[in-house]
Amino acid sequence: MPIDFELSAEQKELQELARRFARDVMAPRAAAADRSGEFPEDVYREAWKLGLMNLNVATEYGGSGLGELDQCLITEELAAACGGMTTSISANCLALQPINIAGTSDQKERFLKPFCSDYHLASFALTEPGGGSDVAGMKTTIRREGDEYVVNGEKVFITNAPHASLYTLFATLDPALRHKGVTALVVPRNTPGITPGKDEDKMGHRASSTSSLTFENVRVPVANRLGAEGEGFKIAMNTLDSTRTPIGALATGIARAALDHAAKYSLQRTSFGKPIAEHQAIAIKLADMAQKVDAARLLVWRSAWLADQGKPVPLESSIAKCFASDIAMEVCNEAIQVFGGYGYMREYPVEKLLRDAKLTQIYEGSNEIQRLVIAKELLKRVA
């Protein structure tokens, strides 16, 4: 298929739907939710009603069955209004993807369908207190007893954990087995022995909820296991391969918003008798910011397009996520500079964007880990 940057009529409609929702529902609430740290669940319910959640669930289970490029178009629009709300809205795609990847048709019927017939949140529970990057080093254990597994351990930094009705949990048969012991389970929230921790007080993405999850002798039916014992590491990595590109889109949305704010401000603010946009130092800053946003979007679209062709994208999704999140930090930083002292004030939108951008360099695989993946893939290709 030739390269074609034209979006289909359906994609333009989706983009417009997301843009309107972001502008009319999310943006007016973003600053207040950032300040208070409230969890604006009514916004998330509204997103669900409009079909802006669970984008990756197949139509046969009641979902919209959208492709990765469609997801990225929606995510960029939402993130331009509020990174935190977008993290909470898209956390369902992350949590449900292991079921898409490794679930049997019975498991998909049981676990995916309820998300499409009613509003629910799900969480992806992988990271542990001892380290998120070294996934194979996890300590949360599962022990088989008859038709059940008994889970003990703790997860941290889990998006939407206290509000979710379902967790996709990764735990190990034995920590000494490293990646070969990791096993994926679907765990309903109401299973006895699960305790979500307090909501973390975060630097950014404050409209999103993040907390620990403790599992104390939690009994999960073997029928809730995704794939075989020991396949959980592969399932987690395949999941992150497909959700990394939308994180690039999320970062691109934040950067785009910073550029828009800075460009508008530069036309209104005057110094030395003219709009600051007419000072070349500011115009050049804006031009550099625009190039970075464009490049990030193109890398995101390339990775999503390849994934939609069924191609594996470990390299391309890492490049897209890493580049987009790095430039989001640079562009937000420059936007603050364009705003001068006002940029440093909470009353203006750009300092929030910088705080929100920072997370995109850390979660779903830190950028150091992305660079390791990129180097490994690159070296494999030249060896």
Ligand SMILES: Cc1cc2nc3c(=O)[nH]c(=O)nc-3n(C[C@H](O)[C@H](O)[C@H](O)COP(=O)(O)OP(=O)(O)OC[C@H]3O[C@@H](n4cnc5c(N)ncnc54)[C@H](O)[C@@H]3O)c2cc1C
């Ligand atoms: C707001 C928020 C929401 C999150 N949501 C979720 C969620 O829903 N589910 C979930 O499972 N997790 C979630 N996470 C966890 C996130 O994915 C981890 O924080 C991330 O993977 C990094 O793990 P860590 O914090 O343990 O850092 P560590 O792994 O301890 O790393 C610390 C630093 O060392 C670097 N480092 C580590 N190993 C290497 C190496 N081999 N080479 C070079 N550098 C290295 C890292 O890049 C980082 O800079 C969330 C985190 C945050 C902050």
